[in-house]
Amino acid sequence: MTPDQMRDASLFELFTLEAEAQTQVLSAGLLALERNPTQADQLEACMRAAHSLKGAARIVGVNAGVSVSHVMEDCLVEAQEGRLHLKPEHIDALLMGTDMLMRIATPGESSVGQSDVDGYVALMTDLIKPGVRHAVIAPSATPSMDDLLLANAQSLVASVQSALGPAALSAPLSAQPLPADLLLPVPSTSSTPTESEDDSAPSKPGRRSERRVAEGGERVLRVTAERLNNLLDLSSKSLVETQRLKPYLTAMQRVKRSQSGASRALDSLEALLDASVDPDAQKMLEEARRLLSEAQHLLIQQTSDLDEFGWQATQRAQLLYDTALACRMRPFADVLVGQARMVRDLGRSLGKRVRLEIEGEKTQVDRDVLEKLEAPLTHLLRNAVDHGIESPEQRLASGKSAEGLITLRASHQTGLLVVELIDDGAGVDLERLRRSIIDRKLSPEETAAQLSEEELLSFLFLPGFSMRDKVTEVSGRGVGLDAVQHMVRQLRGGVELVQQAGQGSCFHLEVPLTLSVVRSLVVEVGGEAYAFPLAHIERMRDVQADDIVQLEGRQHFWHEERHVGLVAASQLLNRPASQHSEDVLKVVVIRERDAVYGVAVERFIGERTLVVLPLDPRLGKVQDISAGALLDDGSAVLIIDVEDMLRSVEKLLNTGRLERIDRRNRQADNQARKRVLVVDDSLTVRELERKLLLGRGYDVAVAVDGMDGWNALRAEDFDLLITDIDMPRMDGIELVTLLRRDSRLQSLPVMVVSYKDREEDRRRGLDAGADYYLAKASFHDDALLDAVVELIGDAQG
Template sequence: MTDDPRRPSLIDLFREEARTQARVLNDGLLALDRAPRDAGALEACMRAAHSLKGAARIVGVQVGVELAHAMEDCFVAAQEGRALLDVAWIDELLRGVDIVAHIGNDEDESARDAVGTCVASLQARMAGVVPHSVAVRRDVAPTAAAPFEPARSTAAEPPTASVASMPSGSSSGADADPDAAFNLLADTLRAEATPALTATTPAPDSTPATTPSSSSAKGTSTTTTEPGRMLRVRADNLDRLLSLSGESLVESRWLKPFAQSMLRVKRVQRDSTRALDQLHETLADLKLDPRAQAALEEVRRLTAESQHLLAERLADLESFDRRSTHLSQQLYDAALQCRMRPFGDGTGGLARMVRDVARSLGKKVRWQLVGESTQVDRDILDLLEAPLGHMLRNALDHGIETPAVRLACGKPEEGTLTLDARHTAGALLITVSDDGAGIDLDALRASIVRKKLASDETAARLSEAELLEFLFLPGFSLRDQVTEVSGRGVGLDAVHDVVKRVRGTVRITHEPGLGTRVQLQLPLTLSVIRSLLIEVAGEPYAVPLAHVNRTLHVSRAEIELLEGHQHIAFSGRRIGVVTAHQILDTAPPADESGTVSMIVIGDGPQTYGVVVDRFLGERMLVVQPLDPRLGKIRNITAGALMENGDPVLIADVDDWLRSVERLVAGGDLKHTQHGVAHAAQRATRRVLVVDDSLTVRELERKLLATRGYDVTIAVDGMDGWNAVRGERFDLVITDIDMPRMDGIELVTLIKRDPQLQSLPVMIVSYKDREEDRRAGLNAGADYYLAKGSFHDEALLDAVRDLIGEAYG
């Protein structure tokens, strides 16, 4: 329709207009669902339908004209008091809105069929409406191309895109001059489009628009160049702008240390001037050659002049440093702001979804959105659409009760569902809360047992916080049957995955009978992270602070061996200890000081203390994605530049945890220097304790370790058999009843092996019957100690009888 390739087609512009008006209609109808006689909502809907009809007529999309005309009839009838838009009527109008948002052109047969069905339904409802004798239509007929007046604008109404008046002689879009029609519609859209309507006038050097944009479109973002005018900008260009502005900010901070180094030059020059003055005083009493005296005076003059010039230039440099840093900071802040969008941009369809799901469940719900204007990073907002939908559906299905149940509980029959977004403590806090029944912990506990995720005894001991953690497991659901709303166990699991991906946290709290709250704490932006800088093998690394539970300075003596692995006491429990050198596969440290620096990462049973060389402080870092040609680098997620311009790698903490698990599974963990490991190395008597009970293993290990024995742990007979074949031991202490291989089998294998048959074996078992004792001794055991009569000295005396003292 135009020779200018940079112009979007009229159909593209119409699609933009249709989507914009569909959003206005959707919001207005949801408002009318709560208050059917809301004059402001009725006026907004009528104007949106009227504008849509005019736009469809210009481009010759007759199905759009027919649908918009039918919808406008309904709104006018409601405005004039001839009809009341009840729930069923609003359902039909909302179906029309869904069609409006996807209208393309008259050649779309499916669209024509959908429009025909919707128009017929609306006309059938209008058939029962009494005509108004003085009703004035804004057009002659849906097929005519008569002029129409522009929609009125009131301060109380949201801005909507409307089509300006056309000359009386203008024809439909099929016959009108293409350039004139294009200019008319494009100018109108530019003048009256809402902020959500983007890219109506692409910049001359921008890429031609081939697809209509939307507020949630991937790969594009918008930036305002002047009030009322929006431009389409490629997302990678914005990312590049942010990256360059971050580098500019880093470079500007290089001036301050440079100025400080120049101050040292100034001090050196001042000292040289003083030395020259002292030389002048010393030579004053001597009769120097006039030429020498003149040269000395000239040197003093030049030195004083250079000192004065240096002072002036340093003052200029300091002033430039302040201006440059301030300007670079402003540039960076502005570039960062381009990535930010109002939270409401990503929640446009949630109100409709809440209404539809609540109706399908037979529930009455009042929807509240708080913090619609809260600024959120573009990438985070794009990721939030699905998790928020899961959380809201979960609250509607599992939380809010039916009207009858709520009335029986003394609650209003209409429940309240609130979505709240706000900035707090440098993070984005998103909360979904309801005033429903809360979470049935007994049902949750029973579901955990039924799904064989824990035994009855274990489930009974779980705290409330531990029980709620099961809700985030993949495939976990409290529903026994799959419905259209829930039952597949993908809701909170998907929420948890997204939150972890952006380095955030999620927490569930509830009050029985009063409601449930799901709270997401997310970073404000993915472009900048607060990080803890650490040093490992002489290189700096950045660990996102969102993943750091605690930083510690731990004495090596506090690190204990438990089942062959290092542990420390942390928050009332024991956590494993590893070194960052093993995770990053670097050379071990040469430092042999009595304390180590440690960061605590992970959560639940996967919590570990990671030993690093030293802490370098906290920094705000601009994330620089690694070159995609490098692929995924293990344990590293991105890079950044420090203030001095040096590069630093940003740790992938999830990868770190996976690396630790691999090291543990492979038995490759090494001990830190000194501490228990070194004390154990001094022992000359080595004891292998084989028992499937953690309590018994730990008790026996501590008793023997405190006497100086070097103790190794095995969790069952098979583990013990592998251990004695791979290492040298002076004594084996084993239980009888164990999985995979019992103690009798282990003793038998040891005594049958020519290289091991001289190894003393002690059985410590609860079985104290004579036949049990005889079976153990017949298998070859050198000592049988019953746990029923077990006490510390009995075990130690038996060990000393078999192998002597620890140091021999």
């Protein structure tokens, strides 16, 4: 590449950057002008942006950009001077020109031909002054100095005639002061392309640098994302390393205490010695005291110095880390580029008037989080325009303004980025949603009729769910809110929807401010430390071993009015099972969408803020692990990939390989205790029987129906089965019949407890193989317990 080519390439890159900045100004300004076409500040900003682009395009020889921006500038000047009132068709055309300029300035984009430019200039000219045609510079010809001078003179004459009236043509030009904005820039014969005298073209390297310094107060340099990540990695390790000084300080404090003890021991020894002691021994004792005193003094000094050094090192390391982290932070506005325009254009295509208002544009967020937020926010905005905002006629009929409003608000709250997307539309039609759920066979009609508003709205987040019957360019393809939820979950965040009929909806998103730091619960599994991101933890709790029940062959515990599956972290992470003998399990309740499980760990170490250290890419995807980190003492900890872990649980369930949590820690207590399985579909009866039997000392498991009970009988050993008759999936008679046909279970004692107290019902149960029949109508504590003792004896017998 020749020097000239390199220079041209560099200039065009600057032109591209200039176009990116100025088209953003144009888009924002034009949307504001659409609401109020006479805003002087916005007219000025848009005119200046078009003027700057014209100058920049001329410098790099992009004549198509010159023509497009020039006719846009003409339109805006006309509006500024009151000769043209901007209407929606003018805004549409100016926005079209904005898009065309960006295509012209962006290599690789769809090309803009001369016919496109001619057509656009003709369109704009007709909109400005119908019947007048504007001269277009052919893009194939680079204007010479004479051409530019001629064009400048012609433009001056036309501008004077327009601004001062026909009489100005008969007066000397020098007699008429000309507004500076009317002058077309002409390169000086002694200047290079980077030294254009067009003050409106900030694409000059020096001027662009000055402008960016003025805006931000600092010089702006380009740094690769990889280098920023490396810098953050090194600074985080430096921060962790400084924490390793604390154990040394603690050890030195222990040495100081030991020395103090030794000094007291010497004092006691001296007191025991009388005056007749050997003088040499006395001198040795005094020497020992002197050496101990020097050591104490030195240790005190060194401890103080180390403490000061540790504090200073920690402060500097923290400042280094905070600065490195700040380099990754960007304003929330960076993800909003083009969103206001998208909302406006989509609304117009749907025959709606919609405006987007943004609050908290300067809220700082990690650039990686911003990149991943763009897609879900775009989807929610499109969803709000399409599903939320009504047509102007509907809005006016309901007492609202014809123009719909969508508010996007960003803020920091307790270490999180909180984003709220609020529309003032019609809200969600709950009855229509309920019918859609029934029509799609997602819930029986009887059940759907009982669903609360929160439960109904949760269906909107199901994969493939759509309330549109027909597929359009915007909706109806089933790629809905489940995709939004999934993307937000990948950011270790969450999304909720609340709505008010006729008043609108609000999507509430919470995601971490940065992916570089994660607030986690550190636990111990198999003697190793692991971290669960707090965003996926519903609760940490202790589960009594006696509260673990068997349902459908799997272990569960009762949590917030539902049975939650229990799995061992040691099996999922391939760690040795705990050999501790506590009767209380430490359980982390994790959630991802509708999947909820309790993961049993050995102990809770505590909450920590961890600096994420990516795993070596040569390892590939490590099952159930997302990244690593260092604890305060420098030891490594692996961060759990909760979504992956839940997939691992489902896989173990589907293959039948999910192990029961080892309850050998209770063998000493339970070795002689007899086990009873209670099968009943009534929660009240089931819990009553369980508590009665537990109170008498029996070990009790429960099942919710016959199928669940059959799975439990095949998975574990029991001394007695207590079952109801009328149950879903498999009733008690079928269960007893299966049991009596099984060679391993056929001798197991069976008690039937049923509301049916007729003789034929009793005979039916006993004929199936039951050993005892107890009617619930005559049910009371002693009757049940006496029957159990009669069948299998006391709990410890």
